[in-house]
Amino acid sequence: MSRGVKLAIVGATGAVGQEMMQILEERNLPLEELICLAAPSEVGTKLSFKGETIIVQSADEKVFKAADIALFAVETDISNKLAPLAQKNNCLVIDNSNAFRLAEGVPLVVPEVNARDIKDHKGIIASPNCSTIIMVVAINPIYEKYGLKRVIVSTYQAVSGAGVAGIEELDTHIKTYQAGQKPIPKTFQHPISFNVIPHIDVFVEDDYTKEEMKMVYEARKIMHAPELRISATAVRVPVYRSHSEAITLDLESPATVAEVKELLANAPGIIVQDDITNNIYPMPLYASNTDEVYVGRIRTDISGDNSIALWVAADQIRKGAATNTIQIAEEVIAKNLF
Amino acid sequence: MSRGVKLAIVGATGAVGQEMMQILEERNLPLEELICLAAPSEVGTKLSFKGETIIVQSADEKVFKAADIALFAVETDISNKLAPLAQKNNCLVIDNSNAFRLAEGVPLVVPEVNARDIKDHKGIIASPNCSTIIMVVAINPIYEKYGLKRVIVSTYQAVSGAGVAGIEELDTHIKTYQAGQKPIPKTFQHPISFNVIPHIDVFVEDDYTKEEMKMVYEARKIMHAPELRISATAVRVPVYRSHSEAITLDLESPATVAEVKELLANAPGIIVQDDITNNIYPMPLYASNTDEVYVGRIRTDISGDNSIALWVAADQIRKGAATNTIQIAEEVIAKNLF
Numbered sequence: 001m002s003r004g005v006k007l008a009i010v011g012a013t014g015a016v017g018q019e020m021m022q023i024l025e026e027r028n029l030p031l032e033e034l035i036c037l038a039a040p041s042e043v044g045t046k047l048s049f050k051g052e053t054i055i056v057q058s059a060d061e062k063v064f065k066a067a068d069i070a071l072f073a074v075e076t077d078i079s080n081k082l083a084p085l086a087q088k089n090n091c092l093v094i095d096n097s098n099a100f101r102l103a104e105g106v107p108l109v110v111p112e113v114n115a116r117d118i119k120d121h122k123g124i125i126a127s128p129n130c131s132t133i134i135m136v137v138a139i140n141p142i143y144e145k146y147g148l149k150r151v152i153v154s155t156y157q158a159v160s161g162a163g164v165a166g167i168e169e170l171d172t173h174i175k176t177y178q179a180g181q182k183p184i185p186k187t188f189q190h191p192i193s194f195n196v197i198p199h200i201d202v203f204v205e206d207d208y209t210k211e212e213m214k215m216v217y218e219a220r221k222i223m224h225a226p227e228l229r230i231s232a233t234a235v236r237v238p239v240y241r242s243h244s245e246a247i248t249l250d251l252e253s254p255a256t257v258a259e260v261k262e263l264l265a266n267a268p269g270i271i272v273q274d275d276i277t278n279n280i281y282p283m284p285l286y287a288s289n290t291d292e293v294y295v296g297r298i299r300t301d302i303s304g305d306n307s308i309a310l311w312v313a314a315d316q317i318r319k320g321a322a323t324n325t326i327q328i329a330e331e332v333i334a335k336n337l338f
Numbered sequence: 339m340s341r342g343v344k345l346a347i348v349g350a351t352g353a354v355g356q357e358m359m360q361i362l363e364e365r366n367l368p369l370e371e372l373i374c375l376a377a378p379s380e381v382g383t384k385l386s387f388k389g390e391t392i393i394v395q396s397a398d399e400k401v402f403k404a405a406d407i408a409l410f411a412v413e414t415d416i417s418n419k420l421a422p423l424a425q426k427n428n429c430l431v432i433d434n435s436n437a438f439r440l441a442e443g444v445p446l447v448v449p450e451v452n453a454r455d456i457k458d459h460k461g462i463i464a465s466p467n468c469s470t471i472i473m474v475v476a477i478n479p480i481y482e483k484y485g486l487k488r489v490i491v492s493t494y495q496a497v498s499g500a501g502v503a504g505i506e507e508l509d510t511h512i513k514t515y516q517a518g519q520k521p522i523p524k525t526f527q528h529p530i531s532f533n534v535i536p537h538i539d540v541f542v543e544d545d546y547t548k549e550e551m552k553m554v555y556e557a558r559k560i561m562h563a564p565e566l567r568i569s570a571t572a573v574r575v576p577v578y579r580s581h582s583e584a585i586t587l588d589l590e591s592p593a594t595v596a597e598v599k600e601l602l603a604n605a606p607g608i609i610v611q612d613d614i615t616n617n618i619y620p621m622p623l624y625a626s627n628t629d630e631v632y633v634g635r636i637r638t639d640i641s642g643d644n645s646i647a648l649w650v651a652a653d654q655i656r657k658g659a660a661t662n663t664i665q666i667a668e669e670v671i672a673k674n675l676f
Binding site for chain 1: 488489490492494508512527528529532533534535536537541544545546554567568569571573575576577578582584586595614615617619620621622623634635636637638639640641642645647649
């Protein structure tokens with residue numbers, strides 16, 4: 001732990017990159033240097049970190065040679081292009097994009113679930129999709145203790161899942177609506193003001209969206225449950241920040257609601273918010289700007305045998321992206337795996 | 339059909355009552371007279387109907403004696419008080435509230451599903467809860483043709499489900515938020531601007547809400563499926579009008595997606611909106627101010643055996659309340675059952 005780390009952020013000026021810098025200020029990673037990288041158009045931008053100014057540089061071979069670990073907070077195509085360059089120069093990549101998540105030999109990690117997979121990396125570790133992270137933190141303790149036959153999830157996803165453009169579009173659409181005019185969709189497929197849209201990312205196999213299938217394939221890999229049956233409906237809602245999920249679980253072996261509540265209350269990364277007599281349950285409004293996954297409305301699913309229903313909310317920019325990536329970096333550093 | 343009907347609306351000045359008057363203007367019921375009734379404080383209010391002025395009266399024995407049918411669009415306690423008075427005076431009650439829905443001898447009717455039950459009335463017919471109506475229109479054709487083992491539903495419910503107060507609260511909360519201040523909840527339990535709230539109506543048995551259990555008990559009664567296993571998660575979203583539902587169905591006997599699409603396309607009251615290559619699927623924004631239930635995202639539920647996933651949206655003030663009540667009245671009149 002005495003080894004100082006030279007840490008780079010690729011995409012430091014973006015929404016997730018900026019969030020990473022804020023989280024790094026809050027936590028105690030043994031940083032020797034923080035290197036901020038971004039697209040050529042952003043090079044020279046001054047960013048503030050712990051009272052000092054960091055000048056944004058271009059992501060090139062020389063920079064990766066100088067860095068120990070690079071947190072990638074960029075689009076898939078940029079990760080595809082730059083991650084191999086970092087890898088070649090012995091800079092460990094922890095990637096937030098979809099580029100390597102399902103690739104053979106790339107650990108896909110949510111530290112609360114499978115930190116043990118980190119040691120198998122070959123220069124790239126992937127952080128999962130936000131909706132997946134939130135779901136697996138909540139359901140993995142139940143999977144490990146009781147087994148799972150089936151997972152059904154409906155999501156309520158914030159517009160910031162589509163980045164700053166998503167936030168701006170919700171703002172614009174609401175103001176356009178208030179002015180009595182018709183919102184024009186750009187980032188989303190339809191107006192997002194006072195609407196919900198059952199369509200996130202593109203449609204892929206079996207008429208599911210890519211967002212929905214990410215939850216299936218990524219959860220199976222993270223939880224080491226290649227046969228786990230999962231189906232998702234991913235829906236965009238007019239919320240700025242934090243995703244929510246209604247989850248139904250069919251368990252292999254029986255569990256009471258009290259047992260599940262106790263299990264989750266003691267599980268890492270989870271805060272159980274389940275006091276219905278006081279109207280306490282997870283909500284995006286209160287999950288925002290925190291690092292935990294909130295679980296509530298824990299009850300027997302009365303349509304199933306051995307089934308449990310949950311309601312989950314978490315900040316998808318923090319735990320769903322930036323925080324998870326930094327938690328992976330912390331594990332890597334603590335175990336000297338870079 | 340030549341018999342002219344004296345039709346009363348109890349609660350004519352409220353949101354659902356006003357919607358009923360508008361729907362009556364659009365449709366061709368053989369009305370001899372429309373009688374508008376409301377609370378004492380509203381008596382004397384002038385309402386417009388087909389170019390004429392109707393003066394709001396008090397709901398008393400004399401009025402019910404003069405009316406053939408009364409559409410009740412009031413709170414449960416008012417229905418409990420006034421419906422027996424109408425019934426006693428041979429005025430058929432079609433009630434929108436929760437007062438009589440599960441009562442023995444009271445048909446609970448969604449005409450597309452169980453119009454045949456109307457004939458068994460003893461002076462009161464109930465119209466179901468909005469979320470229930472929307473769900474049963476969509477799933478009953480599948481139940482009748484393939485059988486259903488299990489129904490899992492997550493809702494995305496508009497604020498107008500809480501009446502005009504709900505609409506005003508969303509408005510106020512958004513403006514408060516835009517002004518940089520903290521919204522104060524009155525109608526809802528928490529701020530509804532840029533938030534979702536997994537709590538509608540009060541908590542009842544097994545930690546489910548009353549809204550959720552209505553969907554269970556009412557659907558069983560309407561569909562004549564007393565053993566049907568249903569579980570719901572009812573969630574308020576910042577949408578003005580029209581509810582959406584993500585529904586998973588486990589079928590008794592196998593059906594292909596193509597068969598289900600064809601079945602629903604030919605089912606009464608349903609419009610299939612399912613053209614994902616053109617981003618067409620049901621959404622509350624487009625369902626509003628129409629009378630149909632829109633069904634899309636029809637696909638195999640990949641977590642189940644013989645399972646189908648659906649996404650449904652409909653205007654809960656129209657099909658979920660006012661339109662359904664008027665459709666019941668139309669059946670009653672057509673079959674001379676009053």
